[in-house]
Amino acid sequence: MKADILKRLGVFVIFVLAQAIVLGRIHLFHYATPLLYIYFVLSFERNHPKWAILLWSFFMGLFVDIFANTPGLAAASMTLIGALQPYYLELFVPRDSAENMKPSIQTLGPSKYSTYIVPLTLLYCIVFYSLEFFNFFNWLQWLFCVVGSAALTLGLIYTFEIFKSRQ
Numbered sequence: 001m002k003a004d005i006l007k008r009l010g011v012f013v014i015f016v017l018a019q020a021i022v023l024g025r026i027h028l029f030h031y032a033t034p035l036l037y038i039y040f041v042l043s044f045e046r047n048h049p050k051w052a053i054l055l056w057s058f059f060m061g062l063f064v065d066i067f068a069n070t071p072g073l074a075a076a077s078m079t080l081i082g083a084l085q086p087y088y089l090e091l092f093v094p095r096d097s098a099e100n101m102k103p104s105i106q107t108l109g110p111s112k113y114s115t116y117i118v119p120l121t122l123l124y125c126i127v128f129y130s131l132e133f134f135n136f137f138n139w140l141q142w143l144f145c146v147v148g149s150a151a152l153t154l155g156l157i158y159t160f161e162i163f164k165s166r167q
Contacts, residue, residue: 012060015040020067031141032148036156037064037074038124041082042117046093046101050086057082070132077128081120092116105161117157118150125150 015037023034041057061078065071089103092112105113125146133142 008056011040012056016060016063016067019064024064024068028148028152029144031144032152033145034152034156035125035128035149036153036160038078038081038121038153039157039160041078041085042120042157043102043104044085044089046089046097046103047099048086050083053082053086054079057085073128073131076131077124080127081124084123085120088120089116104164105158106165113161118154121153121157122146122150125153 019035019037023036027033037060040060041053044053044056057078058075061073061075064074064078068074092103092108092115093101097107101107103113103116108116129142129145129149133145136142
């Protein structure tokens with residue numbers, strides 16, 4: 001149990017530092033920013049305690065907010081995704097699968113994994129950029145940011161999954 005917490009804490013620190021140092025400074029065409037830290041929440045096991053997912057999600061968002069100077073945006077968005085993730089994952093997991101099954105391309109299959117990960121990532125981007133813009137006066141810029149960031153984030157998540165599956 002302690003080894004799992006330490007491993008998760010190490011991954012937590014890596015994602016926060018990667019977002020703060022590298023990924024947060026990338027703004028492709030001034031719209032798309034990779035938000036890879038959402039992968040941390042999307043990869044929780046099947047029967048991980050829901051309260052723990054909420055805490056991990058909130059603190060991930062809080063630390064990203066501290067480093068990115070976005071007061072509360074990532075924390076609110078990550079907490080929403082953390083609240084939805086366990087229930088949404090149950091829609092794709094067979095009932096007879098292992099209790100500690102981790103969602104991945106190998107365990108769910110490519111089509112189910114895509115159906116699992118794309119809506120949650122898109123929802124995260126919609127909530128994050130809606131809170132950031134806080135109005136729809138410039139809705140075209142909002143749309144470019146949502147779609148661009150979601151596409152860039154999904155591309156990085158799939159890249160991670162492909163590299164993990166080859167090991």
